[in-house]
Amino acid sequence: MLRVLAVDDEVPALEELVRLLRADPRISHVGCAADSAAALRDVSRVLVAGERLDAVFLDIRMPGLDGLDFTRLLTGFAAPPHVVFVTAHDDCAVTAYDLGALDYLLKPVRPERLAEAVRRLDEVVRRNAAAEDGAERPDQDEMVPVELAGRTRLVSRRAVTHVEAHGDYVRLHTQEGSFLVRMPLAALARRWQPAGFIRIHRSTLVASAHISELRFDGGRAAVQVGGELLPVSRRHTREVRDLLVRRFRHAAPPPETPN
Known part of the structure; x- marks a missing residue:
């Protein structure tokens, strides 16, 4: 089961994202943060404690530390969570994928599109776990x-x-x-x-x-x-x-x- 963190400075958008994520049966835990600075503290606390965090679903345009800078800072962790951007702006997709984003969703988020992002996340997490166990097949496929x-x-x-x-x-x-x-x-x-x-x-x-x-x-x-x-x-x-x-x-x- 997946453990994720939702981040957005707009309360209605954050509540809707959390609601949709919690409704997905593949997700066991959904944390939330109102800005990137709080999210960074949460990620640090979770990882330092040796707990698992599979992904962060976050907005890009937020006051202070924006989503792109947050993602750059994540690379400083030994095992950073995956990043899925959820934003109303389509002009940052190239930068987001260059930073290694798993997916890029546009607001308003369609439930089926979010479900597809979660499916991709679940597949990647399972594949990485299999690789760590030495069980990954060399012909492992990927669905785009x-x-x-x-x-x-x-x-x-x-x-x-x-x-x-x-x-x-x-x-x-x-x-x-x-x-x-x-x-x-x-x-x-x-x-x-x-x-x-x-x-x-x-x-x-x-x-x-x-x-x-x-x-x-x-x-x-x-x-x-x-x-x-x-x-x-x-x-x-x-x-x-x-x-x-x-x-x-x-x-x-x-x-x-x-x-």
């Missing part, structure tokens, strides 16, 4: 929530062949179509690197498992991903080539020994 025609759809990371940057968004490409997600490419590259995603261009991230061919033409490199030929920048050519060579060697059967 995308907004589509007013609905939230979950896209499997395994289904993503490549990702392209589009300003403050990224476009996830799958065989079924493409989906826009508000997240910087740099943050996604760091997050998905252990799952085999590799940067081939400043604006392109590719799942190495979906690369079928590496081509060279006039000194320019490109990779074949499904039915698309994607250019590889000079900066990333050697990294891509070395990765594919290692994958080929790993996949190749051992040589037969003569009888």
Whole structure:
């Protein structure tokens, strides 16, 4: 069961957030704080006491210490809680994800969208616990929530062949179509690197498992991903080539020994 802290300087917004969080059966405890300074004291007290705090759900624009500065200060703790921003402002999403935010919700919060954030939190907490126990599977998947025609759809990371940057968004490409997600490419590259995603261009991230061919033409490199030929920048050519060579060697059967 999850233990979380809700933070907002507006009393009605804080009460509504606490109410929604307490209604979720995956959450066993919901603390609350009226500003970031009080929240920081609460986090420090909980962690120093050796207790668990899985996430902080907080606003960004608050008097004194704002939500972004609060998140930066959390990195000073040995095992900081995850952060989910709940705000009326959509202009801080890029910074929030750069700081490692788990999710970014816009007010007024829709119950189903908050439930999706809690589901993601629960999945991450369980995965991290399994990793600490040495039980995490190397093929652990991740489901990415995308907004589509007013609905939230979950896209499997395994289904993503490549990702392209589009300003403050990224476009996830799958065989079924493409989906826009508000997240910087740099943050996604760091997050998905252990799952085999590799940067081939400043604006392109590719799942190495979906690369079928590496081509060279006039000194320019490109990779074949499904039915698309994607250019590889000079900066990333050697990294891509070395990765594919290692994958080929790993996949190749051992040589037969003569009888």
